[in-house]
Ligand SMILES: Nc1ncnc2c1ncn2[C@@H]1O[C@H](COP(=O)(O)OP(=O)(O)O)[C@@H](O)[C@H]1O
């Protein structure tokens with residue numbers, strides 16, 4: 737039997753420093769105002785569960801083999817789906833996640849060079865459902881901007897983690913893989929020009945009609 741999701745799954749994606757975190761909480765509030773009867777779940781990857789947060793601490797700090805990194809990202813994701821995302825969607829909640837699988841394709845695939853074949857099989861394994869479909873976001877905001885602008889924004893405010901220490905060439909490859917995926921699935925992706933000022937971005941997010 738097909739498990740019917742009554743909820744709606746939204747993800748925020750983009751290279752580090754693109755401006756996702758700046759907008760995610762206000763966006764969650766906006767959804768609550770629009771849909772007061774719905775429960776809103778704001779979560780993140782890697783993370784979102786106790787185990788996922790432990791894996792996050794390792795992933796953002798310890799240098800590791802590429803396959804190990806991908807497997808741990810997807811292990812954290814499996815737990816996140818099982819404990820948080822699927823139950824919330826089954827109960828009709830709106831789930832808003834700071835990153836999901838597009839980030840694995842972009843960072844481990846585009847950035848570090850893991851093959852699409854391996855990423856596709858991990859995705860199938862971790863997001864596969866009993867009816868043969870894959871759990872996917874209904875809507876993904878991709879905050880797009882050149883790596884140099886993102887780097888300048890980051891350097892003002894934070895101590896870089898493992899990924900944020902990567903060079904511009906890495907972030908350009910990550911960005912290109914995000915854009916490739918957005919082009920391949922225009923129905924799911926909404927591309928945000930993240931070079932705009934925060935007010936303009938917020939107006940864009942607010943004006944988007946979202947049909948649950
Ligand atoms: N549109 C913007 N223009 C200029 N600076 C921004 C913009 N959006 C966010 N910032 C700033 O850039 C930094 C990184 O933003 P953040 O939202 O943490 O990015 P992300 O979550 O995508 O890594 C923060 O200091 C934030 O205030």
Ligand SMILES: Cc1cn([C@H]2C[C@H](O)[C@@H](COP(=O)(O)OP(=O)(O)O)O2)c(=O)[nH]c1=O
Nearest residue numbers: 752781782809835836839840843844899900
């Ligand atoms: C979900 C995910 C994140 N990442 C990376 C991207 C980011 O550099 C990092 C954590 O993302 P993020 O939460 O955006 O970092 P911050 O708290 O600094 O805003 O993990 C991957 O490499 N693969 C993945 O599958």
